[in-house]
Amino acid sequence: MSPHDLGRIYRSEIEEQPAALERLLEHDAEIASIAAALQSRGPRLIRMVGHGSSDNAASYGVYAFGLLPHWTAMRDSITLTVHYDSPLDLSNSVAIGLSQSGRTPDVVEYLVRARRSGAFTIAITNDPASDLASAAEATIPLEAGSEQAVAATKTYTNTLAALVLLAAHLAGEGARIADGVRRAAEQMAESIPAFARDAEALALPFSYTGRMFVIGRGVEFATAREIALKLLETCRVAAEPLTATDLAHGPVAALDPLFPVWAIASPDATLPAVQEAAQRIRETGATVVASGTAAGAVQGVQYTLPVPAPDEPLLSPLLSVVPGQLFAGALARVRGLDPDAPHGLSKVTLAL
Template identity: 40%
Template sequence: MSMASPGQHMAAEIAEQPAVLAGLVARRTEFAEVAKVIARRPPRFSLLAARGSSDHAALYAKYLIEVLLGLPAGLVSPSTVTLYGARPDLRDVLLISVSQSGGSPDLVEFTETAREQGALTVAVTNTPGSPLDQAAELTAHLGAGPERAVAATKTYSATLLALYLLLDAVRGGDGRDAAGLGELAEQALEASVQRAVDRYRFVDRVITTGRGYSYATALESALKLAETSYVAARAYSGADLLHGPVAAIDEDTAVLAITGSGRGGEAMRHVLTAVSERGADVLALGSASEQVPASVRLPVPSVPEELAPVLEVLPVQNLALGLALARGGDPDRPRGLLKVTKTR
């Protein structure tokens, strides 16, 4: 039996994403059914529970909830329940628990407790029948198929789109803005990352940054680079980057900046001017990447700003894969990492 080549699983799963995203759009009526239940029990506010890449997807959902639904939203700290035994009053609260495996014990316990404490609970997972599914009152499934690589790729983008379809339906939308996302994902994946791989293969320190919806992409980018290529990567909101951390940026720093065509991308312009003046090597990624100072640009198709993170992350995944292979690693088997978060 032949051994799998390095990165084989990650590459295959990255390539599956256009079909996975198109499949989700085709199933948007399923998310609309879940949304109807939420609409019948309108929450005072929403909470989101997640770990790892799913936590970045949850941050994206926080923006969706606050901007599209006009509700306060926050990310929970599961240990308040699992370690400290807190029992908060969650009547008239919507809890969305996000986990591609659906098997994280702390998320399961937090979801069970939240349901007991009065919350309307929704599980967003890639594993039907998982413990998280059973803990929650409502479920929304990704349908992305098994993911063999340790680094989440197709389950991450699928989670973003599933959350968008769900929350768009809650506000009364029909998901029409996402209709062509599968084809646009193909275009985003066609963009060559080779120049970026060649330029940054020896980099030791990377700052990733973005604003608004795209801050989630900055966080996911840092995680992908760290877990596949062992790069010291740190994510900052563009606003926070200028409040102190910019002092550590110099000509030895690579900055991966998410620059879309919406308000978040517009707010990044003065940030990139500042880091460029400090000599940073900027890789601009996004639908507005041609409009900012940068050494390398990775454009993606333009979509409504609230959907941009679904496409922005795709070239990042290819970049992480390419850098890992160029540095002699195997992103399918990163050192010391597990697929399922087992924290309690």
């Protein structure tokens, strides 16, 4: 295979993300109806489950539900319910199963048991005819289209959008947030060429990187988790996501000039924590890459990957993940790896 062909599918699916977001928005009325059904049930807690990129998106969902309708949401334990068979009362809960394929066995089983235990169940999946959708009372189809690369891209960003649209309708802010998602899709389409150039330029100096921390805080912790996952699965980089504050509680001791850190910054109440973390990192001699909508506010870094600010600050993760996706693909190609088909991985895990 020619080096130019490595990651061709992965790159094309990154470029399809704006169109995928537009397709999801065509289901906004359905999402509003699901929100109305939830409100009629009066739940006290939203429980989200998923693996990999879906679980990363759930990290964002915690903030989307907490900041818009002010509902408590959590990433729930599949093991507690499915493997330990704990008899939890979920009658006052909403259980959301997140799976791009809709065939992840323990996510499906979690939703089956949650429904049996009294929860209102929702599937968010790219396959509305899947087992997960059949197990749920309501389904939000991701409409991401066929995703052939093993590393998820457009299903991840559409899952973020599905969660924030549901949260927005619960808060009576559906029209405003839908407009924000539409504008973010336009900004993404406009920015991808520049993001790609920056990612290609950054890949060469990092070609021998074997380990990296990726830090974020608040809504951007989901982005940190997702970028770290992309680096792990496409580049064989031992990337670990941390909150900006967690870095100071032990992990900073591992840093040295050969241990870079990717920092995602947003212009919100979490920015001082990211700035302080960047200062601690610089003191160790480690290289800092600053990205996100407030990348320019992180001083003294060696590399900056700016991201345009969306109309709604809560939507920044839709944009801030894209430079990381592209960087992972570019770094894989520099190393002679194929991000379309990482070694040892397949698209769907069928075993519990």
